[in-house]
Amino acid sequence: MDTEKGLPALPKSLKAFLIATGILLVALVLINQPLKTGSAHQGIVSFQLAGSAEQALAILQSWGSEGLQWARLSLWVDFLFIPIYCLALVRLTRHCTLDRPGVRERTTARWIRALFLVAGLADVTENVLLLNNLEAPTDAFSLAAAISALVKFTALTVGIAGLVIIRAARRHPLVPG
Incomplete structure (x- = not known):
């Protein structure tokens, strides 16, 4: 047990998930590099936040066909x-929350877990919309994404x-350890 923080050491499965998250995050950052252009200063994030077909089309044109392949790869890795x-x-x-037995902490933890699941569902929805928006951007898909x-x-x-x-x-x- 880590007596300074009151938490036991990270379980191996959690360490594995955190390492895998880090590795995939680095891969996504590297894939995003060729997608940074004058129209897409943030790369794929600019495309994610393009709220109109006009903005999305400008980004796609700045990427060209090679950039489009990087964008597809980024979305599939995501x-x-x-x-x-x-x-x-x-x-x-x-x-x-292992050492947080209080009702408030448990309730807050449930909300936090729900927020992370909402983020994941929103991310999946966003990727589906963006994949559909790669060919012929529409205002509806751009705004929804x-x-x-x-x-x-x-x-x-x-x-x-x-x-x-x-x-x-x-x-x-x-309860002190």
Whole structure:
């Protein structure tokens, strides 16, 4: 047991999920590099947040056919990344609440896990919309993908902030180790 923090060491399965998440995140960042253009300063993220067909088309044109292949690869790798990061964050939430038996902490942890699952579902929805938007962008798909991306980013941000709050709420466990 880590007596300083009150938590036991990370289980091997959680470590594996966190490492896999890190590896896939690095892969996505590397895949995103050729997608950074004048019209897409953030690469695939710019395409995710393009709220209109006009913006999406400008990004696609700046990428060209080679960039389109990188974009497809990014979206397909992201389909693998989604369940890995969702499981890692849900398991991390469970681990962070092992020494938090209070009702408020347990309720907060349930909300945090729900936020991570919402982020994953929004990410899947976003990827499906973006794959459909790669050929002939439409305003409906562009706007829906942008909304899905915002839901994903918001759920992840609030969920991670919730984890920090749970860990900071009580510096010492109720039952000393």
